[in-house]
Amino acid sequence: MKKFLAILLVAMMALSALSFASAEAKTYKVGVSIYQFTDNFMTLYRNEIENYFKSLETDDVKYEIIMADGKNDMAEQTNQINNFITQGVDVIILNLVQTSSADALIDQIVANEIPLVLINREPLAYDAEGKTLDEAYEGILNNPKVCYVGADARQSGTFQGEMVAELENHGDINGDGKISYIMIEGDPENIDAQYRTEYSVKALTDAGYTVECLDDQVGNWDQTKGQELCANALTKYGNDVEVVFCNNDAMALGAATAIQTAGRTVGKDIYLLGVDALEEAVQLVKDGEMTGTVLNDHIGQSHAAVDVAVKLLNGEDIENYYWVDYVKVNKAYVDAQ
Ligand code: GAL
16 A cells, blocks of 8 residues: 555656646747748758757747748738737748838838748848838848848859859850850849849859850749740750859759750750759769759758747847858769768
């Protein structure tokens, strides 16, 4: 009987310790809105946000992630933010559908005193009077609870151009003294698309090379569109196309298919560049079917975003901008890994 009572006492103590521990555990609600779930790169990014939050959980701190698909529709994303506010989320991580709508959403989130981490699409929107977002909205990004985590797309564009400049023939396959290229762009509203388009070419002209743009089309970050645009350009300009610049790897994977179908050979009679370093693209670089890509570090960026979100949850001071470096990924780099 004594033994039974002792066991009962121990069991009761264990139970109350357990309930005490779980009463102590704090669960933070984190609202994450991604501009579009079908985007290849943002899929890696959002999965890592979830993994990393999970890895930071302790007995005392849990994170409930509410992950929403913006479906590339600003109205849909605005609804999601409203829902986050109603649900009383403790912090929001936001990958904007339209950076030009940043001001309204940021205002609303700030007015509800919810800390905000903007990711991947830098809200560099200019208003009608040509003011930057910061000037127009009285430095909203300087709000102590708002920040942006991203990578400087100028660097990725420059790396693409440099990888062409570093080739033995500097991208001038037919030796006519100029590098003839086609450009396949991401969503033109994104600063990433604008900078990559500009800086890939700038790296070549800065190095003293002459360039000729045969075609410049919008593929909206999409593989199927990239394939279609590249196929059309190859039909139209044939062997004149020496370099295919794609603002991201999804479109470059499409272009790689179009290049093969057209009977062209990367590294021999054409060059192909992307950005992101998706696994499939890195494999193509390894196999010589892509000239190069640029690592868009989704691990570094997602971890930086989560780390700063946690700081905000803890009431710690933060910076307004966090930058993560790109890395040049050509065959020499891949072979050395
Ligand atoms: C870029 C990335 C693209 C696409 C885009 C979405 O940084 O290179 O693949 O994900 O972000 O905004």
